[in-house]
Amino acid sequence: MPKAIRIYQYGDPSVLKWEEVPIPEPGEGEVLIQQKAVGLNYIDVYHRTGLYPVPTPFTPGIEGAGVVMACGKGTQYVSVGNRVAYAKGPPGSYSEWRTIKETDLVKLPDEISFEHAAGLMTKGTTAHMLLRRSFDLRANMTALIWAAAGGVGQFLCQWANALGATVIGAVGSEEKAEFARQNGCHHVILYRREDVVKRVRDITEGRGCNVVYDSVGQATFMQSLDCLGLFGLLVSYGQSSGPVPPFDISLLREKGSLFLTRPTLGDYKKIHGEYLLGAMEMLNHVMQGKIKIHIGQSYYLADAASAHRDLESRNTIGSTILIPE
Numbered sequence: 530m531p532k533a534i535r536i537y538q539y540g541d542p543s544v545l546k547w548e549e550v551p552i553p554e555p556g557e558g559e560v561l562i563q564q565k566a567v568g569l570n571y572i573d574v575y576h577r578t579g580l581y582p583v584p585t586p587f588t589p590g591i592e593g594a595g596v597v598m599a600c601g602k603g604t605q606y607v608s609v610g611n612r613v614a615y616a617k618g619p620p621g622s623y624s625e626w627r628t629i630k631e632t633d634l635v636k637l638p639d640e641i642s643f644e645h646a647a648g649l650m651t652k653g654t655t656a657h658m659l660l661r662r663s664f665d666l667r668a669n670m671t672a673l674i675w676a677a678a679g680g681v682g683q684f685l686c687q688w689a690n691a692l693g694a695t696v697i698g699a700v701g702s703e704e705k706a707e708f709a710r711q712n713g714c715h716h717v718i719l720y721r722r723e724d725v726v727k728r729v730r731d732i733t734e735g736r737g738c739n740v741v742y743d744s745v746g747q748a749t750f751m752q753s754l755d756c757l758g759l760f761g762l763l764v765s766y767g768q769s770s771g772p773v774p775p776f777d778i779s780l781l782r783e784k785g786s787l788f789l790t791r792p793t794l795g796d797y798k799k800i801h802g803e804y805l806l807g808a809m810e811m812l813n814h815v816m817q818g819k820i821k822i823h824i825g826q827s828y829y830l831a832d833a834a835s836a837h838r839d840l841e842s843r844n845t846i847g848s849t850i851l852i853p854e
């Protein structure tokens with residue numbers, strides 16, 4: 530019998546249980562996938578802890594890549610044997626086999642490995658949302674990107690650089706600083722020991738940034754506001770350090786008529802075609818060599834708990850994938 534990670538109660542990584550589960554039957558419009566690689570994302574932590582509640586018991590994970598093994602009634606786009614990937618649909622990717630709607634799938638070009646696809650789909654479509662929808666980043670603008678060496682961060686930096694923007698990356702260690710430079714950051718700030726606001730003001734000659742992409746949340750939110758120039762936009766898109774507490778909106782006036790948005794990929798996926806557009810744009814960039822995927826860590830799916838611990842301890846770089854045995 531195949532295996533999957535199951536969660537019966539919210540909690541620390543020890544709640545991730547590796548168990549035998551039956552092979553699911555694909556329903557109407559669904560296909561059965563044998564998974565070859567699974568992507569780890571911070572939202573998996575929020576699901577595990579109950580910050581974003583999912584009814585228990587459940588199998589976590591929102592991203593994977595594998596081979597279609599069976600097609601349910603009414604399917605028309607994919608066939609048995611197709612190589613596919615996804616970053617859509619209900620949680621359930623931490624499994625050796627899973628079913629999913631065929632319309633949630635992207636057919637993988639031969640040049641893209643399962644591992645790369647699992648490291649790219651969610652983080653790449655998030656970068657698409659942030660750079661092309663939340664804000665239209667263009668040449669000669671300046672962007673500050675927190676957690677620049679992270680999963681999403683690696684794609685944001687490369688893509689922002691390719692768009693011609695000046696990219697400032699904030700990272701937690703020397704090793705991450707080097708990685709951020711390789712990913713196109715023109716300036717790197719070690720935010721655990723440097724004054725980020727002062728460095729940004731120096732780099733921008735006092736003007737501040739046009740946009741700040743903040744995935745860290747609670748620990749960095751106020752600094753992000755202080756790094757913006759007049760009419761700048763704060764894109765607060767994550768909370769790796771904890772949720773941002775309520776704040777006084779008059780601060781936006783005081784700090785230079787600022788804008789603030791809190792986008793979520795889930796909403797963009799509701800727009801017909803938007804998710805496929807983001808995925809295809811990202812895959813094209815990868816195939817043209819404009820964007821590289823760095824898989825910093827790989828774990829057996831059975832050992833997902835170790836992967837969660839490392840992600841939450843800030844010990845990961847680039848994308849992390851989980852491999853079903």
Ligand SMILES: NC(=O)c1ccc[n+]([C@@H]2O[C@H](COP(=O)([O-])OP(=O)(O)OC[C@H]3O[C@@H](n4cnc5c(N)ncnc54)[C@H](OP(=O)(O)O)[C@@H]3O)[C@@H](O)[C@H]2O)c1
Nearest residue numbers: 570571676679680681700701744767768769770793794843
């Ligand atoms: N809005 C959306 O739709 C959307 C979609 C995808 C992802 N996200 C968000 O994007 C963020 C990045 O996701 P990811 O999967 O790519 O993770 P990640 O950035 O690879 O990992 C999290 C990083 O955040 C930094 N960090 C700072 N303080 C931290 C703390 N107290 N605990 C843990 N990490 C901390 C660490 O980098 P340093 O060592 O450099 O500080 C850490 O490596 C997450 O917040 C996630 O929720 C949002």
